[in-house]
Amino acid sequence: MSKEGFDYIIVGAGTAGCLLANRLSADPGKRVLLIEAGGKDDYHWVHIPVGYLHCIGNPRTDWCFQTEAEPGLNGRRLRYPRGKVLGGSSSINGMIYMRGQSRDYDNWAQATGDDTWRWERVLRAFRRHEHHWRLDDPKTAPAGFAEMHGHKGEWRVEQQRLRWPILDAFAAACSQAGIPATSDFNAGTNEGVGYFEVNQKKGLRWNTAKAFLRPTCFGRPNFEMWTGAQVRKLRLMHDDAGPRCAGVEVLTPHGVEQPWLNAGGEVILCAGSVGSPQILQLSGLGPAPLLQGLGIKVTQELPGVGANLQDHLQIRAVYKVRGARTLNTRAASLVGKALIGLEYALRRSGPMSMAPSQLGAFTRSSPDRLWPDLEYHVQPLSLDAFGEPLHGFDAFTASVCNLNPTSRGTVHITSPDAAVAPAIQPRYLSTDEDRRVAAESLKLTRRIVAQPALAAFQPEEYKPGPQFQTDEELARLAGDIGTTIFHPVGTCRMGRKDDPGAVVDSRLRVRGVTGLRVADASVMPTITSGNTASPTLMIAEKLAGWLAG
Numbered sequence: 001m002s003k004e005g006f007d008y009i010i011v012g013a014g015t016a017g018c019l020l021a022n023r024l025s026a027d028p029g030k031r032v033l034l035i036e037a038g039g040k041d042d043y044h045w046v047h048i049p050v051g052y053l054h055c056i057g058n059p060r061t062d063w064c065f066q067t068e069a070e071p072g073l074n075g076r077r078l079r080y081p082r083g084k085v086l087g088g089s090s091s092i093n094g095m096i097y098m099r100g101q102s103r104d105y106d107n108w109a110q111a112t113g114d115d116t117w118r119w120e121r122v123l124r125a126f127r128r129h130e131h132h133w134r135l136d137d138p139k140t141a142p143a144g145f146a147e148m149h150g151h152k153g154e155w156r157v158e159q160q161r162l163r164w165p166i167l168d169a170f171a172a173a174c175s176q177a178g179i180p181a182t183s184d185f186n187a188g189t190n191e192g193v194g195y196f197e198v199n200q201k202k203g204l205r206w207n208t209a210k211a212f213l214r215p216t217c218f219g220r221p222n223f224e225m226w227t228g229a230q231v232r233k234l235r236l237m238h239d240d241a242g243p244r245c246a247g248v249e250v251l252t253p254h255g256v257e258q259p260w261l262n263a264g265g266e267v268i269l270c271a272g273s274v275g276s277p278q279i280l281q282l283s284g285l286g287p288a289p290l291l292q293g294l295g296i297k298v299t300q301e302l303p304g305v306g307a308n309l310q311d312h313l314q315i316r317a318v319y320k321v322r323g324a325r326t327l328n329t330r331a332a333s334l335v336g337k338a339l340i341g342l343e344y345a346l347r348r349s350g351p352m353s354m355a356p357s358q359l360g361a362f363t364r365s366s367p368d369r370l371w372p373d374l375e376y377h378v379q380p381l382s383l384d385a386f387g388e389p390l391h392g393f394d395a396f397t398a399s400v401c402n403l404n405p406t407s408r409g410t411v412h413i414t415s416p417d418a419a420v421a422p423a424i425q426p427r428y429l430s431t432d433e434d435r436r437v438a439a440e441s442l443k444l445t446r447r448i449v450a451q452p453a454l455a456a457f458q459p460e461e462y463k464p465g466p467q468f469q470t471d472e473e474l475a476r477l478a479g480d481i482g483t484t485i486f487h488p489v490g491t492c493r494m495g496r497k498d499d500p501g502a503v504v505d506s507r508l509r510v511r512g513v514t515g516l517r518v519a520d521a522s523v524m525p526t527i528t529s530g531n532t533a534s535p536t537l538m539i540a541e542k543l544a545g546w547l548a549g
């Protein structure tokens with residue numbers, strides 16, 4: 001353990017934390033400490049793409065959180081996976097590379113009063129770390145592609161390495177239902193249908209630890225990293241100017257450590273949408289009634305800490321099919337499993353190289369929507385829930401989510417002890433609007449599946465079931481077959497100075513406390529219209545640019 005102070009202490013070596021560690025330690029004059037509660041990413045299932053099935057729910061890689069019982073989900077509790085390992089959630093996620101829509105960022109600029117978040121300005125940050133496969137040979141890239149995408153960065157984006165006839169047919173059915181084909185979901189409007197691009201390199205997962213820590217950071221004398229080290233709380237001092245962050249208190253395998261900041265240094269929380277509000281609340285920064293109820297002294301009242309939780313609820317409709325092989329039956333026998341293993345060993349392709357969702361589509365829940373507000377994740381498999389066995393019949397899952405939910409939930413500690421998991425209440429489907437969109441999205445799924453392109457496979461609705469037809473029934477059934485698509489954001493949201501619910505300002509400084517910022521998915525004021533890993537990296541990239549001056 002170091003006997004010197006640090007200029008930056010980064011809490012959480014996840015998606016945002018690894019990028020920041022890389023950028024900030026590039027200045028040899030700054031001492032950087034990166035602290036991660038999880039272990040090294042040396043588990044083989046982190047790297048083999050299909051291994052997410054073994055990483056989710058596994059304490060070696062997952063915090064294994066659960067939600068409270070959700071009324072909108074008819075009283076069910078959900079598993080709420082969050083990566084607990086180097087790379088954080090980028091080590092266990094679905095690898096889909098998705099920026100969202102330009103309007104998301106224009107809305108952030110509006111919410112914060114800071115044009116730095118406008119689409120044309122965040123685009124530069126997306127491109128800075130991107131390494132897009134299409135630009136490997138720029139001559140073959142479509143015109144204008146290089147203005148939208150980067151090739152000099154560390155964050156590899158590749159095509160998937162397998163296709164499925166049933167997914168090709170679903171894509172054709174989308175086109176017949178009026179959803180155009182697209183070859184790029186990341187140019188500002190993601191409308192259309194196509195195979196997702198993924199963060200993989202040659203058939204292996206590309207997490208942020210590989211992209212940003214190795215070998216760069218590990219070779220730098222001004223960089224230090226602690227794993228298996230959980231930050232319990234912040235160390236706060238009181239100056240004339242108010243509270244100032246002086247360092248952190250960490251439980252390490254060697255006991256409690258208290259690394260401190262050099263003058264002018266900063267602690268940057270990158271612990272994610274559950275971890276960051278938890279640390280703030282444990283440190284006396286949060287809603288006064290919550291903290292007082294747990295006997296925690298309120299250092300700075302910040303009612304927004306842990307509020308504003310937003311997530312995408314995926315509603316998983318399942319269709320049995322005939323005459324098409326899906327993973328359900330391909331992986332059912334020992335011979336099938338052996339062939340899948342062989343294909344991966346020889347060519348790094350086949351189902352083991354598979355992102356959980358391969359085909360995507362963005363469209364509107366009703367024609368009056370100005371932007372696509374639904375995302376489909378289509379999978380050549382079906383199961384009752386992740387962690388349960390695949391069904392014994394051939395089937396595909398057309399999972400659909402409302403990209404702009406109006407339901408808002410909370411992450412609140414229930415104990416002053418950092419070892420106790422906070423209570424997570426997403427409050428899915430708690431607004432009429434969200435229930436209406438849920439019903440519309442299931443009806444749209446039926447319209448797509450009824451198109452001629454899928455007729456040869458005789459799709460038969462297994463979930464929710466064709467006997468349910470009214471909007472009311474469908475909204476209720478959505479609560480039975482809906483689950484998280486793992487995108488919690490917004491629990492330390494940024495906002496304007498006069499916004500009482502804002503936790504950080506538009507430059508990610510925690511309100512009322514010096515020397516402390518948050519830079520991860522929790523600062524998003526509203527959820528992006530797509531998957532949330534690359535928007536989180538963009539946030540970290542923006543902060544790195546400001547700190548580099």
Ligand SMILES: Cc1cc2nc3c(=O)[nH]c(=O)nc-3n(C[C@H](O)[C@H](O)[C@H](O)COP(=O)(O)OP(=O)(O)OC[C@H]3O[C@@H](n4cnc5c(N)ncnc54)[C@H](O)[C@@H]3O)c2cc1C
Nearest residue numbers: 012014015016088089093094095096231272275521531533
């Ligand atoms: C199963 C799953 C599938 C997903 N699929 C996709 C996808 O396909 N595409 C996509 O774009 N997004 C996907 N996401 C979402 C995306 O991965 C996250 O939005 C993003 O990674 C969040 O980044 P983050 O930096 O905020 O948090 P994380 O990457 O979760 O990093 C937080 C880090 O902080 C550490 N930490 C927490 N508390 C402490 C503490 N007290 N002390 C020390 N360390 C701490 C954690 O262990 C973790 O390493 C998925 C997420 C999951 C879980």
